[in-house]
Amino acid sequence: MDMPMKKKRQNVARQAAARGPLPELPKELLDQLVKGPMTPAEVQDLMLAFNKAVIERAMGAEMNLHLGYPAGQPKPPGQVNERNGASGKTVITDRGPVRVDVPRDRDGSFEPILIPKH
Numbered sequence: 001m002d003m004p005m006k007k008k009r010q011n012v013a014r015q016a017a018a019r020g021p022l023p024e025l026p027k028e029l030l031d032q033l034v035k036g037p038m039t040p041a042e043v044q045d046l047m048l049a050f051n052k053a054v055i056e057r058a059m060g061a062e063m064n065l066h067l068g069y070p071a072g073q074p075k076p077p078g079q080v081n082e083r084n085g086a087s088g089k090t091v092i093t094d095r096g097p098v099r100v101d102v103p104r105d106r107d108g109s110f111e112p113i114l115i116p117k118h
Contacts, residue, residue: 044095052098055091058114063103066110081107091115 033046064070068079075082086101102115111117 047095048093048098051093051095052100055098055100055114059100059103059112062112062114063105063110067105081105081109089115 033050038046060071063083067081067083068076071083082105084104084106086103088099089102090097090099100115102112102117104110
């Protein structure tokens with residue numbers, strides 16, 4: 001093995017150690033998602049789908065915070081702004097591009113932090 005490859009592997013290992021432990025995923029969730037052996041392409045597709053779901057859930061939580069109430073609940077008294085659908089945006093992740101639905105609000109004041117508008 002040449003030296004640059006060895007240094008690259010050591011750097012990746014240091015980055016993983018510095019990040020700390022990853023969150024545990026519930027066994028039941030993994031049982032639903034992984035039913036048997038998977039090809040690398042199937043693993044890649046599953047990871048992209050998981051990225052999409054987590055990003056969209058987090059952005060929905062940002063919208064809940066912005067509006068002051070969760071989706072499906074009545075607006076608080078005095079709140080005139082409300083949800084107004086979503087628009088698609090392609091996000092480049094470490095695993096590849098993924099198309100996500102970015103929530104919108106009626107008066108256009110929602111500025112997502114996770115995936116900025118522009």
